[in-house]
Each structure stands twice: as structure tokens, then as C-alpha cells.
Amino acid sequence: MTTKYIFITGGVLSGLGKGITTASIGKILQARGYRVTAIKIDPYLNVDAGTMNPFQHGEVFVTFDGGETDLDLGHYERFLDIEVPKYHNITSGQVYYTVIRRERKGKYLGQTVQLIPHVTEEVKRRILLVTKREKPDIVLIEIGGTVGDYEGLPFLEAARQMRLEMPNDVLFVHVALVPILSTTGELKTKPLQHSVAELRRVGIQPDIIIARSPKPLDEQTRRKISLFTNVSLDAVYTSYDVDTIYKVPLVLEEQGLGRYILNKLGLAQVEPKLDDWIAFVNALEDGKEEINVYMCGKYVKLHDSYISIVEAIKHAAAKLRLKPNIVWCDTEEIEKDHVKVTELNNADAVIVLPGFGARGVEGKIEAIRYVRENNIPFLGICYGMQLAVVEFARNVAGLKGAHTTEVDPNTPYPVIDITPEEKDVEELGGTMILGDRRINIMKGTIAHAIYGITEIRERHRHRYEVNPKFFDILREKGLVFSAWRVDVPRVEMIELPNHYFFVATQFHPEFRSRPLRPHPIFVALLRAAYNRKHGLPSPYSVNTTIYA
Template structure:
């Protein structure tokens, strides 16, 4: 087993996840079998109940695991499906150790951080590594020195001792700030961070230097001198306009050769399957403006997968997407912000705040012919809007927001009734969707069956389906039994569609989400006559 452990120092938010993902992509492009594992030191069992303001997007995997958003990066960069085992949390580790203690597995021993907690961490790491990979990338969340991270770093130190120096490498991500009028690159934060890492018994083999500009040869030499890391292992990770450009920057610094040399792995020829993709990102031939209408718009990481999906579409089509983030509540005062966009996306979400503004956006798109895509809550909002403004049920709502509505067009899933615990209890993960023949959805997917990821507790109320379809709403996709509505569209409209599932979670750089791609191409079609009219 070979491992590459990525730690972080100085401050959080330096981009360990993007660096880990980029390394995984490069190693795979050189012909190696690679996977990635994220360690999150928080006490939560998983990310499912965490507030987007604190944690960003909750990413959902095929097996229904609700995980850190970095798992989304791993899947996109490696083009591999992860499982819940690829995300280790303090909550998972301690829960398992306590369960074993209650069962008597430790034969009366005093349960301690070392060896019991560290052994459980190592067991989980090796379970992932045992699937037959050449290299397992392990990203340790948080910053060196955090009390929460200490058991995980100790476990990583032990793995190196047990597996041997030639099978485990450590990479440390640090900040190289630029100070003063001449923007001198300062190495002292990196020196202190490596010193702290050494104090817990870990000597890094590589240092990834986060900086505004490429690090200078002098900076590289100085960091190498003070950290005992060879210059070939000092890597510049300077700011780039798009994260998908980073792997190429790392490749040009010979980092794969350095890693494979240290791990005694033969390295294959670099395939660079993203070459044309990068060209389109750097020079889009046309642009459209898409409104993302939500309640976390000031914190864009809450909608990271949507943002990345639009990037995938640009890389494949050459059509650039300018995202206009719109706080849904602002639309209750005026819809003027929507007048300048060429398409509208309403993403998923929970809680009543912001919902009425999303209803306004759905009505605007339906009445004015603006290209529209609703995802999860956006799907449900489109149903509520249709019931209110087409069927005339002015109080129509979801029982999530109004338990006493006389027209509950969205209601809780039957199996969700009576559930008390919030974590891990929704309809989660990959589910089969049947797509009806002769519909817009069928033309988009070109298949009678698709598999998509879900995360919801509420569904379209079957009591209202026939009435809505008679009025022009088409439910073009259902679950496997034909009971739950999965896709909706408007009769006679090519640019209005919504889905109960999260199409953005399966989007990859070379295989963008078909629904998002359709939205962008319809936005381009909508934009062109408006440009001619403006002239």
C-alpha cells in the first residue's frame, strides 16, 4: 500500500482539497490507479446536518452518504465514484470505538486515544487502500496544531512507521504571503508550520506553497534550506483563474515524477485529456448570463456543484457562463434583477426562508419564456407556483412550509412520517428514474432510464398530479415504480424543466450534467434574438 498524506498549515482555507484533487487527476493521467480519502476532524458523524453557512455544500454520494464538499472535487477531478468510506470523521471513529467498547471487544482494557482511536483511524484508511489502488491520497482537514486533528496526524505518523518511509509520503500545504511595496515573498510562516509538524514526528517530503504569484527560485531555495525538503519537492501553487488549470501547473513542475520516484512507482506518459477543455475555459467563444436564485448566494460554496457544472459545460461547448447570484428574498421587492439574465436556475435548499422569492422566479420564467431549470426544492417550487397561478389555488404550498394549507401539492414522503433524527434519514443516494417517451426530458437524456442522486424528504402529492397534467404541466420522469414524480416540464416549452434529483452531483469535466447543459444552450438561443433586438 502506498499513501500520500496532505496536511495544511498556517491558516485554513488554503485549498488542500483542490491540491489533493489535482494530484489525483495528474497521477491518473499518468496511468496510475488512484483514490482519495478526506479526514474531517469535526465531531459530527457526517456533513448531513451542518449549516451551509459554516460548511458549504453537503455533497451526496451514490450510496447515500452525505459528505464534505471536497468529495465532490475528488469525484470531478478523478472521474471516480466515491463511497462513504472515503470520508472519515471524528464522529464516525469515536462512535465505532464506543460501540466496540460496549460490546466488550477490548476485553476490559482502558479505552484511550492511543492505541484505540488511532487504530480505528488506521483500520478505516487501510480499508480504502485495500481496494487495489496504486496510491491513496489522504487529505487531513484542519490545520496542524488544531487539537481536533492531533489523533489523525498521530495515526498518519504511525502508518508511515508501519508501512515504511518508501511507501508513505507527506505533503504540507502552507501560505507564502507577499508583504511590502515590493511584494517580497515571506517564508517564515512556512518555516514555523513545518517546525510544528516536525514536533509531532512528521517530516514533510513536499511543500505546496500557496501564493498570489509563482514562488521565486530564491523563495524555493530558502524554504528547502529551512525545511530539509529537496527543491524538487517545493511546489508553487499560485492563484489561477480557474481550478481546472491547476493540474497542468503542477505537471509542469515535475511533481508526478518526484512522487513516483520517492514511492518507487514507474510513471507512464502524461495523457492530458483536458487540453481542449482548458482552451475553452480560457477563451469561451460566447457568453450567457444565468441567475442562480437562492438564499445562500453570499456564500457560493453552498452551491459549489452547480458552479462547477457550468464550468464543465464551458469546457465542453465553449459557451461561457456568467453567474448572477440573486438572493431570492430580494425578488419579493422587484424582479428587475431577472430582466438582464438569459436563464434561471433555482437550486435545492431547506427551510421556509427564501421560498416565496423562488416562487416569484419560477413564475417569471414560466410567464416570460425565460429558460428555467429547477433542482430539488426548485422542482417543488415550480409545482407550487403552477398550482397557485395556473390552477388558482392561491394557498397551495408544501407541508414543509405550511402544515395547514388546504392544497398541499408537495407533501412529506410516507416513509418520512414519524422520523425524529435528522441525520441520514432522507431519501438519499442513487435512484433509478424512468423517462417518458416523447418528452423534452427524453430528448435531453436519449434514454428511457437514468440513474441520479437524491436528497429530499418531500414529494409531489399524488392527489394533484392529474389536475396539474390536465392544465399543461408534464411529469416526464418518475421513480422505478411510477409513483414519485422526478421530472417536470411545460407542455409546448423547450426551455422549462425541473428535477427532484440533484443532477449537479454527477456532473464531471468531460460529462456535464445534461439538464444544466440544456439550460445553457437554451439560454444562448434565448439571448441571440434579444441581442438583435437591442441593436
């Protein structure tokens, strides 16, 4: 069959959940047996998301092939249970960089290089490259930003041209806000109307409207939207607020969106198979016991900075029928006042989060010391693992002043140091150790008990490592290196066998967790937290060969 393309645009304001909507549309089409994939277009001039502060743009999602991308690719992977390559994140920076390089090499044969056709042709080339390489049935293309933004115009123009060139194979879905006026409780459609008018001004008439609203639209409001946007009443849907993002596919499917899309694209009507997804959503809601998971980091004021970790916790909780209560712990506050670390007494589990730089580091180290000494289940991720090594070196191995050279280049005990391949790197963008690496797990370790296998594949994003010069002394004092890179002698996991549950990873397990396949490390953490809360023995010991 001919590949179909669905463009998803957004209006009124950013942060409406276009990524969730895109992933949800993909889910209800995939549930009908169609091969679906998704692309995220970001109009910013950065080549990728790698150098962007999480406070500005949320989490940097890392793809299996080493791309530093927009967090929406994480939603695509989780909802569709696929691995999305890095070229599925298209940015203005990539497009303009390619066009300018071609012009410098004389590839345009003396033409005057312009937005139209040269930039728009490059955008279309990148979209069609996905089809050429992967041959999906349906490609979803989410255009980031808000309709009316100057930087998004070339991408909207490329979408308009694709509709002109393949009228039966391209569909436009517009997501826009319908707020409720607090004084009257009335749903207001004017912002959405203006948003559609702006879209039509650049030559795009949406086929489907999805109104983002606090509550479902009533019939009168739907008719008003239909009338003033020139969209069929049957094509006006609501994505209303729900208590979990994983309900959104079910909300849209219940309104008939899947059937309507298939009809508009001329595809065979197939009944969706969503039983597993419904069971997962029910499991999320059925959590009987609350588990307090403290998330300790420096970007905690914007929760999207750690969205994949939050979702991985939810996946694990659904498997165990637990109810996670996520408590955000700002390590800068602990750094200012160490007494605040005692708040971790309320934690059933503590995660020390990834990050970079010196800010909040001493607070993270203090939090690690506290959970180690008080036997609280602990997971350290990336920087969290590195700082767990620093804490152990200082307070157990007696290496006073031990640190990472990222923070203190003159530390007398550089237990964490830059990796050899990163020492001469000058540019920051796209130069870290990124993407999948093969890892060996040592038999008889907690790591082996968690995974149940001796070789795994996990995603990375780091420059520093445990310094091989300190392997011996750290081991002598009781730190266990339980997993290693296959290709180089690099520590990938550490653990303390005499602790209730103390595990840390150099890699990022959160990027490979899925709703129906929760990552075993997060399952292990929550299982340990539950057992400890109930005074039960730790479910993981150094002699266990597979997690229960």
C-alpha cells in the same frame, strides 16, 4: 504492487485549496495509468456533513451510495471521474462513535480505552479498508483543518504511525500559505516555516512542500523554504492562483511534481496522458459568447454552498464553447421587495437552487413565476422543482394558498408533501432519501430529448415529493410529469412544453457532472439560453428524440 499512501496536510489557515491540490495530485498520477482514489478526513465531531449549515461548511456532497459528505469528495469525483463511496469521508464523529460502541460491548477486554492506540487504530483501519475493498495503486488522504488544531492530532498521529509501519509506502505532502506583503510586494515564508515546525512537533517531516501563493515562487524563496523546513529544493512546489481550478494539475505537472512523487514512492516513471484535460481547459478559456446564468437561492453569500452546480455549468459551457457569467440572486431580497425580481430580465438562464426551510421561499416562488411568464430558460433543482410545482398550482391551476407542508403544514392545497417513508423519521442525520435511484423518462418529452434514453440514474437528497393527490389537476392545467422513480410512483422531473425551456428535477444532476462528461441537463439549459439570446427556436421540443 503494494498500495501507496499520500497524506496531504494543510497549514497557516483553512480554505487554501487542499481538496483541489489533493484532486490535482490524483489527476497527474491517474494520467500515468495508476489507479488512484482519495479519502477526506474531517476532524469535526459530526458523524457526517448532513446536518451542517452550508454557510459554515459549504455544500453537502452526496455520494452514489447515499453519503452526505464534505464538498472535497466532489472535487475528487470531478477530477478523477470516479464514484467515491461514502466511507471515503472519515470524521471524528464516526471514529469516536465506533470506539465507544466497541467499549460498551466489551470488545476491548478490560483495557483502558485511549486515543493511542484505540482511536488511532480505528483511523488506520478505516484507511486500510479502502485498500482492502478497492485495491487501488495509490490512496490520497487529505487531513482536513489546519496543523496545530487540537481535533486533528489523532489523525496526524495515525498518519505518523503508518509511515513508521510502512516507510517505503507513505509520503507526506504539506500545503501552506506563502502570502505577499502588500506594502513591499515581498513573498513571506515565515507562516509556512511555523506550520512545518508544528507538523514536525507531532513527529511528521513533510517530504514535499506545496506553497499556496498568489504568484509562482522565485528561486530565492524556494531555497529559503527548503533550508528552513529541511525539505529538498526539488521538493518545493508552488500552487499559485489561476483563473480556473482545472489548471492546477497542469501547473503542478509542469513543475515536475508527478515525476518526483513516483521517484519517492519507487514507482515506474510513465509519461502522463493529459491531452483531453488540456483540451478541456482550453475550451474553458475559449468561450466566445457570454451567457448570464442567474443562480437564485438563500445561501448565495457563500458560493461554496452550490459549488457542484457552479462546476456543472462550467463543464457544459466548455462543451458549447460559451463563457458563463454567474450572477448570484438572493431570494430573501426578492421576498422583501418583489420589484427586484425584474433584474431577471438580464438573465439568459435562471436556476432556482436547492435548499430547505421557509427562509427565502416566497422569493424563489416569485422568481419562478417571473421566468415562467417571461419565457426565460429555467432549471429548478430539488427544492427548486418543488417550489415550481407550488408556483404552478397557485398561479396556473388556481389553487390559492397552495404550498409545501415543509413550510405550511396547514395549507389547503399541500401540492408538496412529505414522502411516506419519511413521515415517522425522528433523527435528522442520514435519514433523507439519499444517493442513486433509477428513473424512467417518458418518451416524447423534453426530458427524453435531453437525455436521449428512457432510463437514467441520478442522486437524491430530499424528504418531500409532489403529492399524488394533485397529479390529475396539475396535469389538466398543463404541467408535464416527464420522469418517474422506477420503484415508486414519484415525480422526478416536470416540464412545460409550451415554454421556451422550463425543466425541473427532484434529483441533483450536478453531482454527476464531470469536466469531460458534462451533465446533459446543464448542456441543455445553456444551449437553450444561447438560442433564445440569438432569437433562434428552442432546441428542445416534445417530439425530439435526442439532444443535438
